[in-house]
Amino acid sequence: MTAVHTDLPAMTLHAAASMLKTDCLLCPVRSCLVHRDGGDQAQAWSDMLAPRQALMPGDGALQRAGDRLGALYSVRGGCAKTYTVDSSGNERIRGFYFPGDLIGLDALGGGVCLSTAVAVVPSQVCVAPIADLQGLMSRMPIVAVRIMQQVSRELALSLAIAGEYTAEQRLAAFLLHLRSRIGVGINGSLRLPMAQRDVGNYLRLANETVCRTLKRFEQKDWIASTERGLKLLDEPALRAAAAPVGLDSPTLKLAA
């Protein structure tokens, strides 16, 4: 709607506006599907991917629940979320997506988008048309394996978050996942790109509960809230609070 102030350099936005072809070989997103191997797939991806696309909060949706799945989107920068709308018109956040993540994987099974995807902060995505993707998967099976691993990881995360009982458990697990996923900033602080209410919505908690639980964590010196975001002071304690199998196993080796 209104002009949004952005963290991204103006040049980047201009590049998106002029629809430059993305060169995957130069992409800084190291966690992207393409970069998992030596990068020998990068050229094929570059050829396939549509120009990267800028996406602002308040803009239209990348995909809408019920749409036929037309493309997967690879997040290049920023943060996106997917949500569904229940019969009462309430939004229910299904997932957050950070650079390197693919949006639309849950639709591969049915071919129909199950959720609506929008930007949380000014973001960029690369567009991978599903038709091209299937061709590529046929020609280069390793691509299929990589995508499958991402779906599998998303499944594991979903199962883990769903497996948590209490507000403390879910929130602790969420913070740990976020830390392992997006890392920490310059002074070790973790910046939450999404609003607290969005966190609550995602974890099925009222935003008041999120606030109170965070305060409780702070009183226990597990975290400290800083200028921008918060800092994890006692990860072992958080990990213990999240109890069941850890969400993040960054040290796990990839299969084959």
Added chain:
Amino acid sequence: MTAVHTDLPAMTLHAAASMLKTDCLLCPVRSCLVHRDGGDQAQAWSDMLAPRQALMPGDGALQRAGDRLGALYSVRGGCAKTYTVDSSGNERIRGFYFPGDLIGLDALGGGVCLSTAVAVVPSQVCVAPIADLQGLMSRMPIVAVRIMQQVSRELALSLAIAGEYTAEQRLAAFLLHLRSRIGVGINGSLRLPMAQRDVGNYLRLANETVCRTLKRFEQKDWIASTERGLKLLDEPALRAAAAPVGLDSPTLKLAA
């Protein structure tokens, strides 16, 4: 532990004991991965699959959390469940698996099993060694697509179950999913293979809550409990109670 009375014919058990090679072309499980197409993949699968394996409740686990992923298991008959154990030693059920389902998909991402799998009732599974599977996926990309669709579907289910708020919503959604997944018996009754406490564990509800909620459904004439299992009398009402995006979209077409 003790000898378990089984619903399966003795011949079937004997076949498993003698490690007969499964012939996928003759397999009665129509929802199996192999049968989705015309069946031209069936022979390759037959060549790949290890002998099918009988699995009893109380037997050892098919896979254990923390194990390196050695194989996927395709359920041929019966019902299996996967669970994790939290720091207090409590079991937390992650999923139920019926004929046609693949066990182990959430481990494809990390290569390490995230859960332990055991039988709920006397069951049979086909063993698909992961090494053979990757080779087959390379030679036959359609296999990769099929597996991906199953992962994607499992992800969608997990997201849907996690998205339900109240006991009524979760239980209604679960019953509907079960109905669409395993269908109904001879007189339209739905037989729950797992214990009520397992249902509660899976849905993160106390078994008392499951019991009371079922009773409430019965009082509203949404269901009727029969000799063996229960009957869904008012599916629209259940569907409305489950409110948010439906779990089951049996009419969705497969992509490509």
Added chain:
DNA sequence: CGTCACTTTGAGGCTAGTCAACGGCGGTGG
């Protein structure tokens, strides 16, 4: 007939949701 596992039923407590009000912040417009 006794054991065991599971279900059912009841009473009470706690977690988290709801409702309401306030404060801080940024953007808008006079």
Added chain:
DNA sequence: CCACCGCCGTTGACTAGCCTCAAAGTGACG
């Protein structure tokens, strides 16, 4: 420049749904 407004985070009081604990009932099996 400053008052206004809306969004978000914070805090408190109250409520409700679900968990816990306890005990009795039921069916399968030895």
